[in-house]
Amino acid sequence: MVRLTIDLIAKSRNHFKKKRGLSFPDYLKTLTHLHFSSKNIEDIGDLSMCRNLTVLYLYDNQITHICNLGFASNLTHLYMQNNNITHLDNLTNLQKLSKLYLGGNRIVVVEGLEKLCELKELHLENQRLAPGEKLLFDPRTLLSLAESLCVLNISNNNIDDIRDLTVLKELQHFSAADNKLHNMEELEDEFSHWLQLLRMDLSGNPVCKKPKYRDRLITVCKSLEVLDGREINELTRQFLINWKASKEAKKKKNIKHMRTGPLIPYPLTSDFNMGQGPHPGHVHSHANVQRWKPQQSLRAPKLQIPVCGLLSHMAVSSPICSHVDA
Template sequence: MVLLTIDLITKSSNYLKKKRGYTFPEYLKRLTHLNFSNKNIEGIGDLSKCRNLTVLYLYDNHISQICNLGFASNLTHLYMQNNDVTRIENLHNLDKLSKLYLGGNSITVVEGLEQVRELKELHLENQKLAPGEKLLFDPRTLLSLAESLCVLNINNNRIDEIKDLAALKQLQHFSAADNKLHDMEELDFVFSNWPQLHHMDLSGNPVCQTPKYRDRLITVCKRLEDLDGKEINDLSRQFLIRWKALKEAKKKRNNTHMMTELPITSPLKHDSDMARGPRPGHIYSRTNVLQGKLQQPRSDPTRERRVRYSISQNTI
């Protein structure tokens, strides 16, 4: 098992190139960037002597657990995409972490970031999920990221709803391409809570086939600059916003007009009829009473024939 340790750092070509007369402890103390990408590393060992580490590149390895980073209180960038990580954990001491790259792992739940209050970018695309699984979000993590997260990439994770993401009110870049989003009303609600959104990619989702899909999102996201890789110019945006406003105003006028046509007085002229109660043959209904109408008795041909026959017999 290959572990990233201090000993491994001493054997690296980067250390030999940058040594420049420093003693090894001095070199570790001055170290800010550490790149061990694509080195067949399977785990992270003790790196506590690298206390000034700010950027750590560990992508394209075989790491299964995020661990032994509690010392790295100055770490701002962590690149661990394309590993075998199954959980987001042990990051609570990374107070300054602003960019976290975990795409191409085996994560099923976005969690464990409650203490990472400065995180601005979170990349979780292309998780290696089991059949039937989809990427889920812990509400506690979303709430903790609400005021900081600006970039979220969740492409290709079988996600079919994002209503819980409405809490991320500072989002500026959102990528959720190649998922299973289908509810246009849900998208309208979520995006109306993201006033800072500038760039968005939803290509490859079923919702993209909804009529007026692009027009609707442009009117909801008033600062959007590009959607699904296509730029949005100001002229198109202003036209669609005006069109939506005119449509809503017309709908409001129509509703007001319909209300004014309804009767506003009670049918007082029929009070005497109502007081006497229903006359034989008259039919009272809620609609007719409200409209001040009384239906005339319905004719009964059978009854009329019996009456005429009785009269003729008496006459004879």
């Protein structure tokens, strides 16, 4: 088993030979970049003497878990893609970490990043998952990254739902290609929260085959510059936004018309009480109208009156109109 230790660094010509004027302990204190990619490393030993380490390259190895990095409080870049990592452990002391590369591992749940408040890039593409598994996110981790994360790559991880990612309001670059995203309406709602989004890649998802897929996302993501590798023309975006606004306005107008319908001034009835007082539709003064007392109440026969002729019929049949002084 190959283990990354101080002794392994001492044997590396790529490092110590560059600063021959320094003693080895002093050299380790000045070391900021450590390159040990593709060395068949399976474990990380004690590197605490490298207290000023800022960039660590450990990609393309056989590392199964992250350990012994608690000393690296100045670390800003960690490259550990294409290893055998299954869990995200022992990262709480890396509070200055800005970029974390973990693609091509065996991670199922993204967790344990609650202390990484300065993390701007998180790369998790191409996890080697068991059949039926998909990449999941701990809500606590997402919430802790909401104000800092700008770049997220989760391509090819069997993901069919990204609603939990809505809290990442500072995202500028988002890649979720070759997953199983299919619900267009959900995506429109989620992307409407990402006001800073500039580049997005959803190619290879079932949703890409939906009608007007590209047009609909362009109108929702108003800051988007590149979608699925293709630049967005600003004139095209403005046309689509105006078209959508016009379509929605027309739809609202039709719904309102259907709800209100044609107005009928008075309720229809086939029974007219001849002894009733003046109809509300007629206005008369006391001087011009004689007091009329019906001798008997007559019930008119039932009539079939069209709506359009209702007012004229009522005017003719009202007893008040026949008792007005000349």
